[in-house]
Amino acid sequence: MPTTELTKIASQVRRDIVRMVHAQQSGHPGGSLGCTDFLTALYFKVMKIDTNFSMDGKNEDLFFLSNGHISPLFYSVLARAGYFDIKELATFRKINSRLQGHPTTHEHLPGIRIASGSLGQGMSVAIGAALTKKFNNDDRIIYSLHGDGELQEGQNWEAIMFAAHNKVDNYIATIDVNGQQIDGPLSAVLSLDSLEDKFKAFHWTVLHMDGHDMDNIVATLEKAKGLTGQGKPICILMKTEMGKGVDFMEGSHEWHGIAPSDDQLAKALGQLEETLGDY
Numbered sequence: 001m002p003t004t005e006l007t008k009i010a011s012q013v014r015r016d017i018v019r020m021v022h023a024q025q026s027g028h029p030g031g032s033l034g035c036t037d038f039l040t041a042l043y044f045k046v047m048k049i050d051t052n053f054s055m056d057g058k059n060e061d062l063f064f065l066s067n068g069h070i071s072p073l074f075y076s077v078l079a080r081a082g083y084f085d086i087k088e089l090a091t092f093r094k095i096n097s098r099l100q101g102h103p104t105t106h107e108h109l110p111g112i113r114i115a116s117g118s119l120g121q122g123m124s125v126a127i128g129a130a131l132t133k134k135f136n137n138d139d140r141i142i143y144s145l146h147g148d149g150e151l152q153e154g155q156n157w158e159a160i161m162f163a164a165h166n167k168v169d170n171y172i173a174t175i176d177v178n179g180q181q182i183d184g185p186l187s188a189v190l191s192l193d194s195l196e197d198k199f200k201a202f203h204w205t206v207l208h209m210d211g212h213d214m215d216n217i218v219a220t221l222e223k224a225k226g227l228t229g230q231g232k233p234i235c236i237l238m239k240t241e242m243g244k245g246v247d248f249m250e251g252s253h254e255w256h257g258i259a260p261s262d263d264q265l266a267k268a269l270g271q272l273e274e275t276l277g278d279y
Contacts, residue, residue: 001044001045003041003045003214003215003218005044006037006040006041006044006045006214006218007037007214008273008275008276009040009044009080009275009276010036010037010040010214011245011272011273011274011275012080012273012274012275012276012277012278013036013039013040013073013076013077013080014033014036014245014246014272015269015272015274015278016072016075016076016079016080016086016089016278016279017029017032017033017036017072017073017076018033018246018260018265018268018269018272019265019269019278019279020072020075020076020089020090020092020093021072021092021259021260022259022260022261022262022264022265023090023092024092024093024094024259025259026093026101026259027071027072027092027093027101027257027259028069028070028071028072028256028257029072029243029246029249029255029258029259029260030180030242030243030249030252030253030255030256030257031067031069031070031073031147031176031178031242031256032070032071032072032073033073033242033243033244033245033246033249034176034178034211034240034241034242034243034244035070035073035145035176035211035238035240036073036244036245037211037212037213037214037217037244038145038174038176038209038211038217038238038240039073039074039077039145040077041214041217041218041221042063042143042221043063043077043078043081044081045218046061046218046221046222046225047060047061047063047141047143048060048061048140049061049081051081051082051083051110053083053110053111055113057113057129058136058138059138059140060140061140061141061142061143062113062126062129062140062142062143063142063143063144063145064113064114064116064122064125064126064129064142064143064144064145065103065114065116065122065144065145066116066119066120066121066122066123066126066144066145066146066147066150067116067119067122067145067146067147067150067176068102068103068115068116068117068119068122069101069102069117069257071099071100071101071102071103072092074103074111074112075089075092075099075103075109076089078109078110078111078112079279080276081111083109083110083111084098084109084110084111086279087279089279090279101117102115102116102117103115103116103117104117113125113129119147119150119153120150120153120154120155120156121155122144122145122146123144123146123155123156123159123160123163123173124155124158124159126142126143126144126171126173127142127159127162127163127168127171127233129142130142130163130168130170130171131166131168133170134168134170139170140170141170141171141172141225141228142170142171142172143171143172143173143174144171144172144173144174145173145174145176146173146174146175146176147175147176147178147181148175148176148177148178148179148181148186148192148195149180149181149182149186149189151175151192151195152189152190152192157202160199160202160204160233161202163204163233164202164203164204164232164233167231167232168233169228169229169230169231169232169233169234170228170229171228171233171234172221172224172225172228172233172234172235172236173233173234173235173236174209174235174236174238175195175235175236175237175238176211176238176240177195177237177238177239177240178239178240178241178242180242180251180252180253180256181253181256182253182256182257183253184253185253195235195237196208196237199235199237203232204232204233204234204235205227205230205232205233205234205235206234206235206236206237207220207223207224207227207234207235207236207237208220208236208237208239209221209236209237209238209239210238210239211238211239211240211244212240212241212244217238220236221236224236242255242256243255245271245272246267246268246271246272247271248264248267248268249268
């Protein structure tokens with residue numbers, strides 16, 4: 001699929017995100033909008049997936065969302081990719097819906113492999129999945145996504161150390177580097193300094209990516225795939241802007257977890273092209 005088509009899909013996904021969060025007046029639009037281009041490229045171009053979902057995931061690439069609060073994005077991409085009917089997006093965060101505020105497995109929603117409400121756990125699970133692929137002689141790749149603020153959780157660094165020591169080289173972890181978290185800029189809350197230096201010190205291969213340039217996203221992910229099997233786990237540091245695509249949300253931590261008003265929704269939708277049809 002050409003990147004121009006991926007960009008069109010991403011625009012529709014952004015429309016889904018703001019509509020879902022607005023409808024329930026609850027959710028996390030900022031990070032969801034910021035990671036939209038990446039997850040669109042991953043599911044519609046890069047990964048080998050099977051929408052006839054099974055938890056074992058044999059002979060297909062697997063993705064783990066660690067920063068589970070950006071569930072509106074994940075649900076939209078899964079629905080648009082064919083895992084379930086897009087009409088179900090209208091049930092987001094409703095009682096008894098399969099589309100809860102943070103993904104859960106007991107709801108049995110196709111495409112969801114782990115519950116990811118608690119930050120900091122996704123990398124450990126992804127590494128376990130990658131080792132399972134190796135043990136089963138399954139040559140597919142494991143992908144995961146993490147917030148930069150999420151790396152303030154200590155469990156990540158145990159996992160980062162473990163992955164390098166055990167040469168988990170069928171694993172690509174992407175870090176959403178938007179510099180924001182719920183309480184403000186990372187630099188003010190708890191600075192992470194140079195993530196490149198940190199991951200390299202833990203003996204990972206590190207790449208950089210522009211999270212809003214579809215050509216660069218696809219090229220970087222393909223480069224990362226080409227670096228698997230060489231004895232090191234791979235980290236992609238993805239520069240994004242929180243709230244990307246909606247001008248009044250862009251770059252502000254304040255949109256981490258609040259919903260747009262009716263007027264703000266109308267303004268947001270006016271900036272986002274409807275390309276596939278709203279749910």
